[in-house]
Amino acid sequence: MIAYLEHFVHGTDKESRPDDDFVDFSEALDLQGTIDCAPNAMASKDFGGLQSVKPLALIRPATADDIARVLKAAARSSNLTLAARGNGHSINGQALADQGIVLDMRSMEENFHVVWIDGSAYVDVPAGALWEDVLKRCVGERGLAPRSWTDYLGLTVGGTLSNAGVSGQTFRYGPQTSNVTELEVVTGKGDTLVCSETENSELFFAALGGLGQFGIITRARVVLQQAPDMDVDRLLRRLRFLRAFKFQVDVGYTQFLLRVKRVEEDAKANGIWDAPHPWLNLFVSSHNIIDFDHVVFKGILSEGVGGPILVYPLLRSKWDPRTSVALPESDIFYIVALLRFNPPPPRGPAPELLVAQNQEIIQFCSSRGFDFKPYLPHYKCQEDWKRHFGNQWTRFVSRKTSFDPLFILAPGQKIFSRNLQP
Template sequence: MKPSLVHCFKLLLLLALGGVTMHVPDADVLSSLGALRLDGHFSFHDVSAMARDFGNRCSLLPAAVLHSGSVSDIAATVKHVFLMGERSPLTIAARGHGHSLMGQSQAAGGIIVKMESLQGERTKVHDDGTSPFVDAPGGELWINVLRETLKYGLAPKSWTDYLHLTVGGTLSNAGVSGQAFRHGPQVSNVHQLEIVTGRGDVLTCSPEENSDLFYAALGGLGQFGIITRAKIALEPAPKMVRWIRVLYSDFASFTEDQEKLIMAENTFDYIEGFVIINRTGILNNWRTSFKPQDPVQASHFQSDGRVLYCLELTMNFNTDEADIMEQVSQLFSLCIKILTCDLTDVTYVEFLDRVHTSEVKLRAQGLWEVPHPWLNLLVPRSTIHKFAKEVFGKILKDSNNGPILLYPVNRSKWDKRTSVVIPDEEIFYLVGFLSSAPALSGHGSVEHAMNLNNQIVEFCEEADIGMKQYLAPYTTQQQWKAHFGARWETFERRKHTYDPLAILAPGQRIFPKASLPLSL
């Protein structure tokens, strides 16, 4: 790279960081990257796309992008940076589908590893008749994993609501959806990982081999290594899904039914909940991808300005099986105080990929690539009613720009050896405020959404709700220490073991590189 281009990078980085001074690699450092013998290649010019993510609120320009052609490319790059020593300004961030919310997959002045560009890495299904699994590249999208496993009549046990995310990306966080009450999050369904550590070593790890790294990397926010492959548990896949929506006006009944259903021995296959805040009195469509067979009750239901609660359930079945309505009716006998109910039958793939259906529509309207000031919380069961009374009764006073998720999961299904931090109660709730901000000012702006988010977090802290943030956007190490609590010492020890120079995942803002500021 020419020196003049380096000066351009410095200027752009200063603008992106609001005037924060930081070191930028000089021409010699960048030339040394270009001299590496790789199956793929580096790019140093068209890097602006790697400075954006789904959150669309943070833009940090990298100095280079690695279009990796193999795992050895990633290992060689990390080792090269590691051998430069602590004086080198370079950091490295693995980027999957770029679905982070606040620059977590970005690396200001560093290297972005474009995980989806891996070539020659294939998803492989192994079925021995007893414990089938899929061996998938870390940069593969879950939707593609599903398509491959369905060829064998199999599917992963646990999902996220959105399948156009990479395997390594979700396993570095947790991976939560409506199946978590039964199977746990995605990190609880992994047999083995291949990881490139912050030293550039390629290690295979599992509960039996390099177990400390295995559990560190699962939910480890990319701090200990880059997940390049994962072996994931499978189960027989159904053909069809009976998709049900049940409406409530009473929060106590809504949560009581959810808790009964997740604890029942025979229950639904997927259980999630939504909060509907609509003071206009007209209940809009619950979600555009849900098309009930008999669209009569819910679409015309008048909310009368109330906060309503929607329980979303599915029952898997195959077309050659007997009608499942009797099973559904038996399970509904557990529920109380239902206002209305709608159902529809869709294929298993249509249900799992339902958010992508909405994405296509939003993209057509120019409403997908807008800021997403999301707030995701894990709230203990013991304080969920106190939380709801304040948040849904007082802080949120009008219809929201995006879904509000609220559903319980079982702590016993989460492997406590992973790096994921959750409340210390057997039942806790995932509460997700999935806001979009299409406007520059007013109700639909980032400022408005962030003000509400801040009010919610401040209330939780003042009222001692005991919540933990998921996909946390913390910017100081002190905040992260508070987040991990008693587990911080283990987290920090693992960092010093597997990434001692703090090269990896700088966008999480947990461990600063010696030559970089901690808070950006």
């Protein structure tokens, strides 16, 4: 394995001891970070626990320049691929690289900077930082907060921006991809570019929701606002709802946003956190949600999913169509998240049965012609990806050709295959 890495960097076939190869590889790249050519199981699996593949190496970059050097070295090989791993919360192996290189983005979690531009506040955040760290730094130290979150904050900034990033705030403020004004991205060609709506805009919108296909996000500038106050009655007066159904629990803003952290702690205490998690996330049009409820919630899932089910509405107008995210056509659609926390067999059901149940739900939506899209999508062949992106597919391919022409990035998504060089 290590000899292969030495060979693709130097282009030689010389015999050498493994230790010599490791030194050669490290010195050839001249990284500030570290290289592990015998990575532990962390780099071979993800939170879903449904797949396990072995990478050639795990690299912990210290800077964007480290990432650029690795990508340029990979381009000199015939078939090496590279996957960025945040906190490992992909479900279907999207952050894995079979016989490729995994970048541990958590090694780039420091260097937060709050900046003020024309009277508005932003925070420059490294892509490997967790959103819960952003919360603690911004709210605890400045009384400021990003407008849009995810329901679970143990995710990296780069990871959620590569998908969309949704939560209960999305209905009002849009997804996280609509609340970032600037990115630093290392493209598949090894170019490090700062991009925004006005600078390198095609890369900016490609990377947002781009599933890691066009570049690796290394820094993001996130919009901030004053952290909200706790005058619940004043906030509720703005809503139209049946007063008899009001249920109120007073907690602090930070405690509320970290509410899923308690689920994580309980799952770890009960030995469930490391069990397989065949989760399913869908965007379902408001036109189809009643039929979905009747057949899926009251039928297929009548016995529950062994964990939380999240359902809330989203407005299409809050999403920027220039990003790479594929959405339903409806003006209003719902996020449906089936967050399974089943114990491993024999205490719990076999993961294969739950995966089959997920496929049954997707097949039902497809057969009924629902206006829906999987969120955090996963397919096994390019034809399914073409159907997923629909009329956006041509743009997606064009962006791939522009920013990752050798198809090095994000092999675990199974959208493109690495070009074989002569």
